[in-house]
Amino acid sequence: MNSNQPEKNSILKRMSLVQRIVLVVVFGWLSLIIITIISVHLSIKNTVIEDFYNSEENHLLMIIERVESAFEQRQIIMQQLAQLMLANKYSLIDEEEITEILKIAQISNLFEEFVILDTKGISTAQYPFNPDRVNIDYSDRDFVKYVIDTKKGVISQPVLGRVTGLPSIFILEPIFDIDSNLLGIMIGRVDLEKDSLFHQVSNEFIRFEGELLILDLKHDIFVASTNSKYIMQPVNVHGLINNIVNAYVLDDLGKDISKDWVYSVAHFNKFDWIIINITPVNKITALVNDYVNDYLKIILPLIVILGFIVSIWVYKTFTPLRDALYNLEYNILNQSAFSSIHVSSADEVGKLLMAINQLQLIRDKHEKMKEELLSNVTHELRTPLTAIRAAVNLLAVDNNAISQADQKKLIVLSQRNADKLLLLINDLLDLSSLSQGKLILEMKEYNLFDVVSEAVRDIDSLAKNAGIRISFSPDKEKVFVLIDKFRFQQVLFNLLSNAIKFSPKNSVITVKITKESQNVSVLVSDQGIGVAEKYHKMIFERFTQVDSSDKKIKSGTGLGLAISSELMKDMNGNIWLKSNPPKGSTFGIDLPIITNI
Amino acid sequence: MKPLILCVEDDLDIQFLLKLSLENLGGFEVIFASNGYEALKLLDCAKPNLLIIDWMLPEMNGAQLLKKIREKEDHNYIKSILLTAKANINLILGNDCLLFDDVIIKPFDPLSLADQIKKFL
Numbered sequence: 040m041n042s043n044q045p046e047k048n049s050i051l052k053r054m055s056l057v058q059r060i061v062l063v064v065v066f067g068w069l070s071l072i073i074i075t076i077i078s079v080h081l082s083i084k085n086t087v088i089e090d091f092y093n094s095e096e097n098h099l100l101m102i103i104e105r106v107e108s109a110f111e112q113r114q115i116i117m118q119q120l121a122q123l124m125l126a127n128k129y130s131l132i133d134e135e136e137i138t139e140i141l142k143i144a145q146i147s148n149l150f151e152e153f154v155i156l157d158t159k160g161i162s163t164a165q166y167p168f169n170p171d172r173v174n175i176d177y178s179d180r181d182f183v184k185y186v187i188d189t190k191k192g193v194i195s196q197p198v199l200g201r202v203t204g205l206p207s208i209f210i211l212e213p214i215f216d217i218d219s220n221l222l223g224i225m226i227g228r229v230d231l232e233k234d235s236l237f238h239q240v241s242n243e244f245i246r247f248e249g250e251l252l253i254l255d256l257k258h259d260i261f262v263a264s265t266n267s268k269y270i271m272q273p274v275n276v277h278g279l280i281n282n283i284v285n286a287y288v289l290d291d292l293g294k295d296i297s298k299d300w301v302y303s304v305a306h307f308n309k310f311d312w313i314i315i316n317i318t319p320v321n322k323i324t325a326l327v328n329d330y331v332n333d334y335l336k337i338i339l340p341l342i343v344i345l346g347f348i349v350s351i352w353v354y355k356t357f358t359p360l361r362d363a364l365y366n367l368e369y370n371i372l373n374q375s376a377f378s379s380i381h382v383s384s385a386d387e388v389g390k391l392l393m394a395i396n397q398l399q400l401i402r403d404k405h406e407k408m409k410e411e412l413l414s415n416v417t418h419e420l421r422t423p424l425t426a427i428r429a430a431v432n433l434l435a436v437d438n439n440a441i442s443q444a445d446q447k448k449l450i451v452l453s454q455r456n457a458d459k460l461l462l463l464i465n466d467l468l469d470l471s472s473l474s475q476g477k478l479i480l481e482m483k484e485y486n487l488f489d490v491v492s493e494a495v496r497d498i499d500s501l502a503k504n505a506g507i508r509i510s511f512s513p514d515k516e517k518v519f520v521l522i523d524k525f526r527f528q529q530v531l532f533n534l535l536s537n538a539i540k541f542s543p544k545n546s547v548i549t550v551k552i553t554k555e556s557q558n559v560s561v562l563v564s565d566q567g568i569g570v571a572e573k574y575h576k577m578i579f580e581r582f583t584q585v586d587s588s589d590k591k592i593k594s595g596t597g598l599g600l601a602i603s604s605e606l607m608k609d610m611n612g613n614i615w616l617k618s619n620p621p622k623g624s625t626f627g628i629d630l631p632i633i634t635n636i
Numbered sequence: 637m638k639p640l641i642l643c644v645e646d647d648l649d650i651q652f653l654l655k656l657s658l659e660n661l662g663g664f665e666v667i668f669a670s671n672g673y674e675a676l677k678l679l680d681c682a683k684p685n686l687l688i689i690d691w692m693l694p695e696m697n698g699a700q701l702l703k704k705i706r707e708k709e710d711h712n713y714i715k716s717i718l719l720t721a722k723a724n725i726n727l728i729l730g731n732d733c734l735l736f737d738d739v740i741i742k743p744f745d746p747l748s749l750a751d752q753i754k755k756f757l
Contacts (some may be wrong), residue, residue, distance in 0.1 A: 424646060
């Protein structure tokens with residue numbers, strides 16, 4: 040199990056940072072696109088369906104109102120017509136007159152036909168004339184019976200016309216005389232198939248390719264339908280309608296979505312009808328998809344273009360960084376000469392590149408300095424070695440050419456150069472230990488005056504040889520410091536020998552101790568040519584010589600001050616230089632005073 | 637007449653060794669200068685047959701000194717030997733070392749130095 044994990048991780052890790060970032064950006068953008076598509080789809084779908092419902096519901100209610108008011112209107116017309124049937128107070132007008140009136144009434148197209156029945160329910164007049172409808176007995180019709188019995192107007196349920204055989208709804212009105220005796224019944228026939236009302240209504244729904252149904256619940260038949268073949272069919276045509284009707288009757292729902300259909304249901308007020316609008320969901324989703332596609336056609340290209348731009352920009356931002364890193368890696372691996380990385384901006388990337396350039400410069404500088412040091416050091420080491428070797432070789436020769444006095448000189452020369460070699464090597468070792476933090480100091484308390492006096496005494500012969508006088512007057516007062524005596528005297532020696540080296544003959548080197556509240560300073564001042572201000576800091580750095588051409592530096596490696604500086608730091612002290620050429624230099628060592636003795 | 641050699645070398649010990657090697661063992665006459673200016677001054681009065689010049693000198697290095705010497709008409713034709721401890725001469729000294737007729741690398745063998753330079757005298 041564990042062996043699989045590193046593999047998976049390493050594929051990602053092997054990709055470069057830039058590649059990973061671009062990958063992240065691409066993934067992010069793709070996710071954004073997918074989320075956009077999904078959310079747009081969902082939200083639009085929901086919105087569209089919601090809107091669809093609301094509009095459909097309103098639509099259905101409007102239809103109900105229209106249908107019902109249309110029927111109301113027809114009833115009123117029937118009532119008015121009924122009144123026109125009275126000849127005088129007690130009888131109907133004659134047939135011709137009836138026909139005339141009905142003819143005019145029919146112009147309105149609200150009814151297909153008119154029939155007048157007598158009090159027994161037998162047809163006495165009609166318009167348009169149909170020979171089959173003369174003297175037909177309609178009294179078996181329940182709605183006719185109703186009118187005869189209750190003397191009230193009624194709207195029939197959808198039935199097939201007795202004579203025409205067509206699906207119809209009859210509007211019946213009683214005809215009264217002055218005394219409210221029933222004289223007859225006025226009937227107007229509304230053709231369910233042809234009637235413009237239902238046509239109008241159902242046409243409006245065709246745009247959704249759905250179905251509009253009006254059902255008579257009492258009698259379980261279709262009143263109207265967008266598909267006219269359903270009219271007058273009993274309501275058990277397909278399961279969905281049944282389910283809707285059953286659920287409705289049980290008062291279960293007014294609207295719902297099955298997975299294939301969206302339907303709305305509303306109840307008529309005057310009739311025991313319900314009106315159902317059924318729309319296949321895929322029609323709605325097709326609509327939704329159209330909206331979504333239109334929207335996405337604009338948005339997606341924008342997102343993709345934006346994604347490209349961002350990717351390119353990210354790539355461009357990181358490419359200089361990546362190139363710089365490759366450059367750096369190459370340079371470091373090959374230790375080749377420094378080649379500056381081109382910086383084109385001042386932002387974080389630019390700053391990083393500039394820092395890398397700086398690092399390379401410094402590294403190069405250090406490399407050069409090390410090489411110089413190495414060549415200087417080997418030269419310095421070789422010189423005394425040359426002398427020793429030559430001297431010893433000369434002494435080894437049994438030769439009268441060289442006098443005893445000269446032989447003695449050769450021996451002294453060898454000794455002197457051997458010492459010099461040793462000092463040099465010790466210096467190098469010191470510096471090496473110091474830089475590795477391995478130099479161990481033995482810190483003890485000493486009277487500073489004693490330590491300085493000793494050092495001045497020891498260097499006296501060297502000074503005398505160079506014709507220089509050292510002036511130092513110790514104080515009676517004791518000042519105690521915490522130092523490694525040997526190393527501190529090494530530092531003093533360094534300063535004093537430097538002063539001797541750079542002082543002209545017959546000059547004076549002054550050594551002074553000055554005390555402040557918490558620190559004490561040892562000052563070594565010479566009357567040499569001094570050190571220019573710009574070199575003051577550099578002079579304490581390792582490998583630095585104030586003048587590093589191929590001219591001879593006054594025998595030394597340039598390490599002395601570097602070592603002294605490190606030593607003083609380790610002793611919690613400080614070393615500094617004050618110099619105003621050409622008036623000589625003053626080197627100073629600061630130390631904290633130890634008071635609790 | 638003993639041949640005259642002018643040695644320009646600032647290390648006194650090396651001067652001593654050169655003296656023993658060339659005068660005592662080689663039988664030549666030797667004069668010394670510690671730096672370029674001293675050398676040029678000496679050349680005003682002396683006419684050496686050979687120059688031995690150390691590379692590392694104060695003020696001006698060996699090559700610069702030789703160039704200056706060559707500028708003086710009478711000293712155009714004096715043979716010169718470069719004395720240096722530098723190992724990779726060509727790399728470090730560059731073409732300047734070609735000015736010299738020969739190069740001797742330190743540490744030199746004092747016993748054979750005289751023989752080495754005989755051919756120039």
